[in-house]
Amino acid sequence: MFPRLVYESFRRQTRRKLLAGVAITLGVAVATAMIAVATDIGDKINRELRTYGANLVITPQEDTLDVEIGGVNLKPPSDGAFLNEADLPKIRGTFWHHNIVGFSPMLPVAVKLRTSDGDKNKGDKSDSAKDVTLVGTYFNKKLTFGKEEFTTGVRITHPWWKVEAGEGSCGGGRLASLPRTESRGPGRVEDSAANVNAATSPESGDTSSCGWPSDDSQNVLLGERLAAKLDKHPGDSLDINNQQFQISGILSTGNVEDNQIVAPLAVAQQILGKPGAVRRVFVSALTKPPDALSARDPKTMTPEVYDRWYCSPYVDSIAYQLQEAIPHSHAEQIRQVAQNEGTVLTRIKGLMLLVTLAALLASALAVSAAMATAIFERRVEIGLMKALGAGNLAVSAIFFAEALLLAFFGGISGFIAGSLLAHQIGRSIFSSQISIQPVLFPIIIAIAVFVTFAGSAAAIRRAVKFDPVFSLRGQA
Amino acid sequence: MSTGPAILHSAREVAERRAHSPHTSMFARMLVRAAMLRRGRAASALLAMIVAAAVATAMMNLYVDVQAKLRNEFRSYGANVIVVAKSGEATAQAATAGSAPSLPQDAVTKIESALGPQTLAVPFAYAVARTSDGQSIVVVGTDFARARELNHWWKVSHWPAPQIDARLVGGDNAAPAPPAEALVGIRAAAVVAPKREPFDLTFQGKTIHLAPAGLLQTGAAEDSRIYLDQTEFQSWTDVSPTTIELAINGSPEEIQQGINKLAAALPGADIRPVRQIMEGEANVLNKTRATLYASATLVVLTSALCVLATLIGWVFDRRRDFAIMKALGASERLVNLFFAAEAAALGVIGALIGFLIGIGVAAWIGRVNFHAPVVPRFSVFPYVLAGSVAVALIAAVLPIGLLRRVQPAIILRGE
Numbered sequence: 078m079f080p081r082l083v084y085e086s087f088r089r090q091t092r093r094k095l096l097a098g099v100a101i102t103l104g105v106a107v108a109t110a111m112i113a114v115a116t117d118i119g120d121k122i123n124r125e126l127r128t129y130g131a132n133l134v135i136t137p138q139e140d141t142l143d144v145e146i147g148g149v150n151l152k153p154p155s156d157g158a159f160l161n162e163a164d165l166p167k168i169r170g171t172f173w174h175h176n177i178v179g180f181s182p183m184l185p186v187a188v189k190l191r192t193s194d195g196d197k198n199k200g201d202k203s204d205s206a207k208d209v210t211l212v213g214t215y216f217n218k219k220l221t222f223g224k225e226e227f228t229t230g231v232r233i234t235h236p237w238w239k240v241e242a243g244e245g246s247c248g249g250g251r252l253a254s255l256p257r258t259e260s261r262g263p264g265r266v267e268d269s270a271a272n273v274n275a276a277t278s279p280e281s282g283d284t285s286s287c288g289w290p291s292d293d294s295q296n297v298l299l300g301e302r303l304a305a306k307l308d309k310h311p312g313d314s315l316d317i318n319n320q321q322f323q324i325s326g327i328l329s330t331g332n333v334e335d336n337q338i339v340a341p342l343a344v345a346q347q348i349l350g351k352p353g354a355v356r357r358v359f360v361s362a363l364t365k366p367p368d369a370l371s372a373r374d375p376k377t378m379t380p381e382v383y384d385r386w387y388c389s390p391y392v393d394s395i396a397y398q399l400q401e402a403i404p405h406s407h408a409e410q411i412r413q414v415a416q417n418e419g420t421v422l423t424r425i426k427g428l429m430l431l432v433t434l435a436a437l438l439a440s441a442l443a444v445s446a447a448m449a450t451a452i453f454e455r456r457v458e459i460g461l462m463k464a465l466g467a468g469n470l471a472v473s474a475i476f477f478a479e480a481l482l483l484a485f486f487g488g489i490s491g492f493i494a495g496s497l498l499a500h501q502i503g504r505s506i507f508s509s510q511i512s513i514q515p516v517l518f519p520i521i522i523a524i525a526v527f528v529t530f531a532g533s534a535a536a537i538r539r540a541v542k543f544d545p546v547f548s549l550r551g552q553a
Numbered sequence: 554m555s556t557g558p559a560i561l562h563s564a565r566e567v568a569e570r571r572a573h574s575p576h577t578s579m580f581a582r583m584l585v586r587a588a589m590l591r592r593g594r595a596a597s598a599l600l601a602m603i604v605a606a607a608v609a610t611a612m613m614n615l616y617v618d619v620q621a622k623l624r625n626e627f628r629s630y631g632a633n634v635i636v637v638a639k640s641g642e643a644t645a646q647a648a649t650a651g652s653a654p655s656l657p658q659d660a661v662t663k664i665e666s667a668l669g670p671q672t673l674a675v676p677f678a679y680a681v682a683r684t685s686d687g688q689s690i691v692v693v694g695t696d697f698a699r700a701r702e703l704n705h706w707w708k709v710s711h712w713p714a715p716q717i718d719a720r721l722v723g724g725d726n727a728a729p730a731p732p733a734e735a736l737v738g739i740r741a742a743a744v745v746a747p748k749r750e751p752f753d754l755t756f757q758g759k760t761i762h763l764a765p766a767g768l769l770q771t772g773a774a775e776d777s778r779i780y781l782d783q784t785e786f787q788s789w790t791d792v793s794p795t796t797i798e799l800a801i802n803g804s805p806e807e808i809q810q811g812i813n814k815l816a817a818a819l820p821g822a823d824i825r826p827v828r829q830i831m832e833g834e835a836n837v838l839n840k841t842r843a844t845l846y847a848s849a850t851l852v853v854l855t856s857a858l859c860v861l862a863t864l865i866g867w868v869f870d871r872r873r874d875f876a877i878m879k880a881l882g883a884s885e886r887l888v889n890l891f892f893a894a895e896a897a898a899l900g901v902i903g904a905l906i907g908f909l910i911g912i913g914v915a916a917w918i919g920r921v922n923f924h925a926p927v928v929p930r931f932s933v934f935p936y937v938l939a940g941s942v943a944v945a946l947i948a949a950v951l952p953i954g955l956l957r958r959v960q961p962a963i964i965l966r967g968e
Binding site: 096100103104107110111114118121122125126128129130133134140141142143144145146235236237329330331332409410411412413414415416417420421424425427428429431432433435436438439440442443446447449450453454498502505506507 | 597601604605608611612615619622623626627629630631679681688689690691704705706707708740741744770771772773774777825826827828829830831832833836837840841843844845847848849851852855856858859862863866870914918921922923
């Protein structure tokens with residue numbers, strides 16, 4: 078009799094059940110979407126924070142002091158130690174290699190720039206030379222580690238660098254588009270770093286013509302301020318140490334590079350006469366905000382704590398692993414970027430958590446209001462049941478069973494709708510997917526059942542207590 | 554109840570008062586009595602309204618304020634604008650010679666008067682000195698208190714104590730004066746003072762005796778430098794600041810305005826924004842705002858729908874009142890007006906209470922998450938009020954439209 082009552086109630090009052098079901102679906106959908114967004118936002122914002130550039134730097138272990146002011150290094154170019162370029166792909170072999178978004182080697186070289194034979198011809202001395210710094214780096218270099226192919230370079234680690242190409246060379250000289258650092262693939266941390274490279278590499282073919290020199294060319298980028306001073310434009314040639322180089326684009330960074338020349342690494346090595354030499358490497362990695370464990374010194378840790386430290390993507394442990402991977406190197410966090418990431422990340426995560434709480438509250442209220450209305454409308458039915466001799470318990474049981482069924486189905490459809498919603502939010506805001514952990518499903522269903530029960534309980538109690546005579550007469 | 558004439562008297566009075574009272578009085582009475590008689594239902598409708606209005610207020614307040622709050626957090630990334638003396642590319646070479654083109658002495662005061670006290674300006678002066686064994690090293694003169702405030706990420710074991718005037722008078726080589734305190738970069742320390750002992754530096758024949766106060770670690774160029782107090786530095790080298798790092802608070806437009814103001818105030822200087830900081834900030838801020846916007850829309854929509862459902866239930870429940878009013882001869886317009894007024898009153902009261910609660914919630918979130926209260930925005934109130942009344946009116950009008958087609962007799966028979 079009991080299942081029949083419940084079944085008939087659903088069959089005969091489809092419209093009312095549908096309304097309550099829609100309310101539950103809606104509430105659960107909002108809750109699911111918000112929980113999914115809140116759990117994933119740390120990851121997403123972490124990736125966005127990579128626009129601040131590299132957060133780790135690798136230098137040779139026995140390096141002499143840099144004597145550098147305003148980006149000009151006064152240290153003799155051959156002085157100090159170098160890293161070996163051949164060691165760099167090993168960065169992809171470290172434990173947290175999936176978290177490493179990209180890296181770019183740097184090799185600054187002091188060069189003499191012949192200025193007066195340009196088109197401006199301001200002086201008659203044809204050999205007046207100007208001391209400038211030339212930095213050799215990777216722009217978007219394809220490398221292989223083991224069987225894995227990947228691309229890396231300043232276009233990934235320094236996304237704020239903009240290159241203006243000459244007119245005509247790419248669609249009327251528009252600004253070269255920035256490479257997007259976020260992935261288009263599945264949004265998990267582990268997968269996405271690998272996808273960054275996959276996603277940006279197809280672009281490299283068509284945008285490299287837009288001002289960015291290719292890594293195996295002899296073309297260089299000229300800093301914006303230097304270009305204005307020399308009156309040089311993309312396509313002009315530049316006399317560096319009595320060698321001719323073509324300017325493929327004008328680089329604008331808002332930093333010291335505006336007064337420098339940026340060239341492929343091989344060019345800088347050739348000028349310096351040290352093939353394979355790299356002065357320092359900037360590494361951009363996704364890290365976990367520092368906490369009590371990260372601040373400890375790995376030398377004083379017990380083996381278990383050390384393992385936990387080693388296997389957490391703290392900026393310190395990644396630095397430690399980079400140091401292990403590259404011989405004779407010293408890796409350190411760039412504190413300006415690395416330290417602040419943590420605070421910003423914590424704030425945004427906290428904000429989303431609180432907003433999610435508000436969303437959960439609102440959807441819980443929506444569900445319980447819908448349930449209360451649905452039960453209140455059925456006073457007459459309750460009166461009839463009671464008049465026929467049903468006890469309070471039996472009546473409540475029927476209503477709770479109905480609520481359970483509604484919560485279950487509403488929960489499932491709400492979970493699906495919420496996943497789609499979260500997907501849509503991830504797509505439109507972060508242009509990457511928001512991952513929904515499967516563990517969320519039972520939690521969501523449990524929340525839906527609980528909220529529906531709690532929302533119905535008060536209404537059921539009131540409805541059951543009501544005198545059947547009055548409800549049957551229609552006087553509520 | 555006591556005496557007949559009294560009742561008669563009062564009854565007559567009441568009748569008289571009712572006859573002369575304006576039509577709205579009855580209307581108002583109906584409104585109040587309707588709410589009083591079904592206290593439970595009215596209260597639950599009002600509660601839904603309040604919650605929705607509170608959530609909407611809190612979300613709007615947060616959405617407006619979060620940008621300012623997050624901007625504040627982003628300032629810990631340090632300077633977003635740099636002022637350098639023109640032809641600044643020659644600084645390094647000039648620094649060795651001691652003739653760098655420097656900024657005017659009052660540049661910092663000028664900047665602060667142009668941009669107001671919220672802007673943090675930190676001067677830096679550079680020189681290349683030699684250690685006792687002949688190594689070149691960059692020495693920087695700065696204002697420690699300001700640098701500490703600007704560069705939160707500097708890991709410093711111990712900041713140098715504020716300089717005492719007597720020491721300045723004491724001169725460089727005067728034996729009785731204690732050595733000036735310097736902040737030594739971690740890589741520079743390995744060269745000049747591996748055991749943190751006092752050391753000597755020479756610049757153009759003048760020697761200064763320094764004691765390392767603390768070690769500085771940043772992971773960048775600062776690691777191989779030595780930082781001195783500006784006055785100490787200037788009396789030693791005669792080099793005045795060549796670079797001023799600024800942290801300007803505000804939106805990109807406000808920062809651009811600040812840069813324009815500075816350009817007017819300091820014609821001899823080159824002012825440029827730090828693109829790395831500005832673009833990173835804009836990027837993260839936009840994404841966060843967009844996420845918050847999406848969430849706020851979802852939450853407000855859900856609560857509006859919740860209110861709608863509750864109110865429709867409430868009005869639908871009162872179809873008996875509706876039928877009686879019509880049976881007694883009330884015009885359609887009057888009935889509509891009655892329900893609309895009821896809904897509007899509910900909307901206004903709900904919005905008022907909800908607004909107050911919402912401001913409290915926003916302030917709480919601000920305190921918990923950003924450790925700074927969210928300033929209540931009263932400009933949000935009209936939107937909350939309009940939204941609440943609109944939702945309430947829709948909730949009232951929708952069921953009335955449905956009921957209009959039904960004969961009052963059928964409703965009153967209880968079908």
